[in-house]
Amino acid sequence: MLIQRGGLKVVAGLGISGVSAVNFLHEQGYRVAVTDSRETPPGHDQIPAEVKTSFGQLDLELLLQAEEIILSPGLAPQLPEIQQVIAKGIPVVSDIQLLRRATDVPIVAITGSNAKSTVTTLIGKMAQDAGRKVAVGGNLGRPALDLLKDQPELIVLELSSFQLETTSNLNAAVAVVLNMSEDHLDRHGDMFGYHKAKHRIFQGVKKVVYNRDDSLTRPLVPDQTPMQSFGLNAPDLNQYGILREDNGTLWLARGRERLIKSSELYIQGTHNVANALACLALGEAIGLPRDSMLETLKQFKGLEHRCEYVKTVHGVRYYNDSKGTNVGATLAAIDGLGAAIEPQQAKVVVILGGQGKGQDFSLLKASVAKYVKVAILIGEDAPILQIALQGSTELIQAQSLKQAVELAQAKTTEHDVVLLSPACASFDMFTGYPDRGHQFVACVNTLV
Numbered sequence: 001m002l003i004q005r006g007g008l009k010v011v012a013g014l015g016i017s018g019v020s021a022v023n024f025l026h027e028q029g030y031r032v033a034v035t036d037s038r039e040t041p042p043g044h045d046q047i048p049a050e051v052k053t054s055f056g057q058l059d060l061e062l063l064l065q066a067e068e069i070i071l072s073p074g075l076a077p078q079l080p081e082i083q084q085v086i087a088k089g090i091p092v093v094s095d096i097q098l099l100r101r102a103t104d105v106p107i108v109a110i111t112g113s114n115a116k117s118t119v120t121t122l123i124g125k126m127a128q129d130a131g132r133k134v135a136v137g138g139n140l141g142r143p144a145l146d147l148l149k150d151q152p153e154l155i156v157l158e159l160s161s162f163q164l165e166t167t168s169n170l171n172a173a174v175a176v177v178l179n180m181s182e183d184h185l186d187r188h189g190d191m192f193g194y195h196k197a198k199h200r201i202f203q204g205v206k207k208v209v210y211n212r213d214d215s216l217t218r219p220l221v222p223d224q225t226p227m228q229s230f231g232l233n234a235p236d237l238n239q240y241g242i243l244r245e246d247n248g249t250l251w252l253a254r255g256r257e258r259l260i261k262s263s264e265l266y267i268q269g270t271h272n273v274a275n276a277l278a279c280l281a282l283g284e285a286i287g288l289p290r291d292s293m294l295e296t297l298k299q300f301k302g303l304e305h306r307c308e309y310v311k312t313v314h315g316v317r318y319y320n321d322s323k324g325t326n327v328g329a330t331l332a333a334i335d336g337l338g339a340a341i342e343p344q345q346a347k348v349v350v351i352l353g354g355q356g357k358g359q360d361f362s363l364l365k366a367s368v369a370k371y372v373k374v375a376i377l378i379g380e381d382a383p384i385l386q387i388a389l390q391g392s393t394e395l396i397q398a399q400s401l402k403q404a405v406e407l408a409q410a411k412t413t414e415h416d417v418v419l420l421s422p423a424c425a426s427f428d429m430f431t432g433y434p435d436r437g438h439q440f441v442a443c444v445n446t447l448v
Contacts, residue, residue, distance in 0.1 A: 007067025018072040019043035020143035035059040073162035094166040112178025114329040120158035161197040171204035174285035180216035181328025230277035240277040269336025305437035315414035322437030324421035333421040338371025346415035347373035354424030356381040361388035380428040405443040
């Protein structure tokens with residue numbers, strides 16, 4: 001029999017992180033209840049029998065009995081039921097807050113509009129390869145509270161703006177906002193609200209890494225907080241950046257010191273160079289040996305659906321960036337690959353489209369005009385993309401992903417790149433971005 005501690009903890013919203021929070025609190029001996037607006041929420045069969053459940057709607061009566069509410073990231077604090085609870089003075093927190101309370105283990109905290117998963121995975125791999133007992137998760141992979149089961153000496157967390165909204169004083173050993181571009185404005189209201197949520201990652205931070213190419217990533221922190229930057233230009237002393245030789249060779253560098261050629265990396269494109277530089281800065285902040293980090297960099301092949309190299313057909317490389325579900329991600333992919341192949345007078349053929357989530361597609365226009373030979377438009381918001389990109393390059397609408405891939409092949413010549421980076425959600429045509437990516441890979445594999 002578990003000893004009951006404190007008042008009632010109510011988890012609002014199940015799913016992966018909700019189930020993790022319920023089980024963690026139950027194991028700690030708290031009285032726990034859970035409510036979810038869905039009749040049979042995912043994970044309902046993975047919670048202990050003693051936990052009170054109320055499904056079918058958010059149970060306001062139950063929420064008002066709580067000592068504390070743990071809000072799953074899929075639920076907005078702006079929901080009327082949650083607002084009523086906040087008005088009564090009941091604390092509303094995230095599972096990340098529970099993690100911070102439960103452990104003093106140093107946390108590497110990573111957020112940004114794009115590239116979070118790549119950087120989180122890569123820095124986790126760097127730490128592991130350097131012999132550190134590390135656990136990696138959060139918004140990516142395993143829920144944060146489950147990481148404690150590994151008894152790690154270091155925790156690497158990918159954090160979304162949704163998780164950070166209800167997290168205070170994370171006190172991370174080092175934190176970074178990799179980049180900022182329009183996303184989730186339907187939840188945060190505007191860029192200011194989105195920026196404010198992201199920058200909660202810096203509360204109590206010990207060291208900061210920021211992107212000097214993006215002023216929105218630099219936090220307001222006490223002057224004595226150590227800060228290190230990365231960027232796609234020549235770095236100042238002790239900062240990370242790139243050095244270009246006259247013959248076009250690109251070096252990742254720290255100050256004047258050349259560390260590794262970009263051509264030695266599996267992950268290609270200037271956006272991935274930025275990701276690698278961010279990881280080197282984060283690794284330095286937690287004391288990882290540089291030689292070990294560079295060796296990991298040479299071996300790292302990137303993540304599925306994130307500018308993932310698929311294959312080369314008739315001298316044309318195909319990349320699956322199905323995870324590019326917003327304009328910022330697609331800009332990074334087009335600019336990154338476009339700049340990499342520009343010296344060969346090659347161009348990108350990009351496949352765009354899906355559900356646009358109210359984004360401003362005209363932000364793509366300049367990069368499309370500069371690097372894209374043809375943009376092939378698919379899905380629900382293809383007509384909106386057509387209007388937004390008119391006059392930038394050749395635009396073609398396709399009825400299916402298969403047709404889009406076949407059109408792309410017909411439009412390319414040697415050294416060109418075909419890029420699926422839709423800048424849109426996928427649910428109009430697919431079950432999710434992984435399904436879209438797998439179907440793209442299957443279509444590419446049928447090309448002759």
